[in-house]
Amino acid sequence: MRISFLPALLGVFALSGAAQTSDKCPQATGAVASHSNCRCFPGDPCWPSTQKWGELNATRQILESCDPFMPVDSPCQVGAYVRYAINVTEPADIIAGIEFAKKNNVRLVIRNTGHDFLGKSSGPGSLSLWTHHLKDIEYIPEYKSEAYHGPALKVGAGVQGIEAFTAADKNGVVVVGGVCPSVGIAGGYTQGGGHSILMGKYGLGADQTLEFEVVTGEGKHVNASKTENTDLYWALSGGGGSTYGVVTSMTVKAHKDAPMAVAEYSFRTSTDDASMDKFYDALDFLHQMAPGYFDRGGYSFNIYSKGSLPLGYFFGPEWTKEDTAAFFQPWVERLESLGLQYSLNITEHPSHLAAYNSMNNPETIGASQSGGRIIPKGTILNKRAQFNQVIKNIVEDGADMLEIVAHPTLEVAGNPDNAVLPAWRDSAIFLIVAIPFNDTVEWSQMLEDQKTITKWGGLLRELAPESGAYMNEADANEPNFKREFYGKNYARLLCVKNRYDPAGIFYALTAVGSDAWTQSPDGRLCKTNP
Numbered sequence: 001m002r003i004s005f006l007p008a009l010l011g012v013f014a015l016s017g018a019a020q021t022s023d024k025c026p027q028a029t030g031a032v033a034s035h036s037n038c039r040c041f042p043g044d045p046c047w048p049s050t051q052k053w054g055e056l057n058a059t060r061q062i063l064e065s066c067d068p069f070m071p072v073d074s075p076c077q078v079g080a081y082v083r084y085a086i087n088v089t090e091p092a093d094i095i096a097g098i099e100f101a102k103k104n105n106v107r108l109v110i111r112n113t114g115h116d117f118l119g120k121s122s123g124p125g126s127l128s129l130w131t132h133h134l135k136d137i138e139y140i141p142e143y144k145s146e147a148y149h150g151p152a153l154k155v156g157a158g159v160q161g162i163e164a165f166t167a168a169d170k171n172g173v174v175v176v177g178g179v180c181p182s183v184g185i186a187g188g189y190t191q192g193g194g195h196s197i198l199m200g201k202y203g204l205g206a207d208q209t210l211e212f213e214v215v216t217g218e219g220k221h222v223n224a225s226k227t228e229n230t231d232l233y234w235a236l237s238g239g240g241g242s243t244y245g246v247v248t249s250m251t252v253k254a255h256k257d258a259p260m261a262v263a264e265y266s267f268r269t270s271t272d273d274a275s276m277d278k279f280y281d282a283l284d285f286l287h288q289m290a291p292g293y294f295d296r297g298g299y300s301f302n303i304y305s306k307g308s309l310p311l312g313y314f315f316g317p318e319w320t321k322e323d324t325a326a327f328f329q330p331w332v333e334r335l336e337s338l339g340l341q342y343s344l345n346i347t348e349h350p351s352h353l354a355a356y357n358s359m360n361n362p363e364t365i366g367a368s369q370s371g372g373r374i375i376p377k378g379t380i381l382n383k384r385a386q387f388n389q390v391i392k393n394i395v396e397d398g399a400d401m402l403e404i405v406a407h408p409t410l411e412v413a414g415n416p417d418n419a420v421l422p423a424w425r426d427s428a429i430f431l432i433v434a435i436p437f438n439d440t441v442e443w444s445q446m447l448e449d450q451k452t453i454t455k456w457g458g459l460l461r462e463l464a465p466e467s468g469a470y471m472n473e474a475d476a477n478e479p480n481f482k483r484e485f486y487g488k489n490y491a492r493l494l495c496v497k498n499r500y501d502p503a504g505i506f507y508a509l510t511a512v513g514s515d516a517w518t519q520s521p522d523g524r525l526c527k528t529n530p
């Protein structure tokens with residue numbers, strides 16, 4: 001730590017004691033009252049001088065460029081990207097960033113991998129706290145607390161899924177992480193819920209948390225667990241990233257590794273009406289099969305659009321190759337009777353990591369606009385005809401579909417008390433609807449596509465109004481994000497937000513409390529009700 005920031009930091013750097021949850025719900029105090037109603041924006045008279053940024057750079061490593069192909073000292077002027085980033089290597093960097101942002105009324109952003117589909121880890125004219133280099137991983141063979149006794153993994157905030165899986169594998173255990181190897185595990189993924197190929201067996205990512213180390217919005221470095229800062233622990237376990245504090249590390253349950261069966265499949269037809277009827281028939285058959293595997297811990301994802309399901313994967317924890325082949329046999333017979341072209345390849349793997357690595361990973365970053373909804377088990381079973389009709393309408397309208405099929409009930413998750421959106425507990429299919437970005441079309445067409453995503457979201461909402469949407473993979477224009485992303489937890493989460501970030505220094509689109517701010521078309525962030 002460099003000298004010039006020491007006096008300001010000394011008071012807040014030590015891990016503070018065990019503050020307990022108070023029942024009172026605090027009000028936000030509002031950070032900018034003494035400055036203006038907007039965050040300072042590059043070019044404004046209040047924007048920090050080069051000298052001030054230089055002083056910050058003298059104590060923390062800050063990066064000026066937002067373009068990885070430009071030198072780090074070339075200024076960042078690209079639209080929605082942040083203006084400066086602090087390369088976080090220790091909690092003191094975060095504390096210094098929070099202090100600087102508050103003092104200078106600058107918008108602050110927390111960024112890990114930058115995978116967020118809603119752009120929550122970026123922001124025009126902001127200072128970013130970049131956690132990517134917090135890569136420590138520690139295996140704890142016997143974690144002991146009142147709530148849990150067993151193996152655990154402690155990961156730094158910058159650890160990515162594949163790094164956590166690999167460390168777990170070396171110790172004969174598994175942890176819950178995303179399907180894409182580069183998604184961060186302790187950032188938006190777990191804090192926002194976190195679905196995975198193991199979710200039918202162990203629940204969501206947020207169901208695995210044991211404790212967090214966090215720098216709160218007040219610049220305090222604290223622990224949050226079932227015994228310390230319990231309300232913060234509850235909120236960080238499913239209540240959304242970028243809201244209450246900056247997580248620097250997270251400790252999660254690890255589970256004994258086990259063999260896994262994998263089935264990779266595809267089918268296709270031509271797109272005339274008669275062939276499409278057969279396509280929808282095969283899709284319906286696949287959907288109706290789902291409870292038969294997800295009630296036994298299985299998981300699948302399906303990617304499809306009109307006339308083609310080019311990639312589907314089933315993962316069966318502790319299923320054998322023979323079990324899996326027997327399970328898929330009726331579907332094969334159906335495809336053959338329909339005369340559809342198909343492929344099915346079943347393999348068995350000694351470990352979760354081997355099964356995971358066998359996958360031809362399909363996901364890309366920033367390739368499409370998307371939205372989606374959690375479709376409950378009751379909907380696919382009891383409203384089958386309506387469900388099929390809505391799927392058909394959206395597919396015929398040109399959507400790319402991605403389904404995550406699993407049933408992460410409370411029981412499967414070990415009955416945790418956390419802030420996970422309750423709709424997840426009934427989920428059979430988490431459905432993502434997408435339109436690929438097309439760099440050659442007009443901006444106005446992109447805006448039309450946005451409206452189409454929201455329109456499809458409306459059809460899915462009518463189908464399953466009692467359900468909700470997954471905040472990490474949702475429509476950025478979701479009309480009622482509080483209800484759809486947080487459900488009955490919203491009011492309680494807002495209290496936690498106000499308690500740990502009373503000045504409202506953390507903002508991200510659709511995060512809890514974010515409606516206090518509005519981003520104008522030029523990217524400036526201003527109070528909604530000054």
Ligand SMILES: Cc1cc2nc3c(=O)[nH]c(=O)nc-3n(C[C@H](O)[C@H](O)[C@H](O)COP(=O)(O)OP(=O)(O)OC[C@H]3O[C@@H](n4cnc5c(N)ncnc54)[C@H](O)[C@@H]3O)c2cc1C
Binds near residue numbers: 109113185186
């Ligand atoms: C290719 C791809 C595959 C995906 N696969 C899955 C999947 O299998 N399962 C699934 O559930 N989701 C998946 N997602 C969605 C993913 O969960 C979200 O994009 C998630 O927000 C990523 O979190 P991150 O920390 O890696 O990314 P970032 O974009 O860096 O951060 C996401 C959000 O979390 C906040 N945040 C980040 N770090 C911290 C921190 N340390 N403390 C507090 N807040 C923080 C950010 O401010 C932002 O709001 C996928 C996304 C992509 C692009």
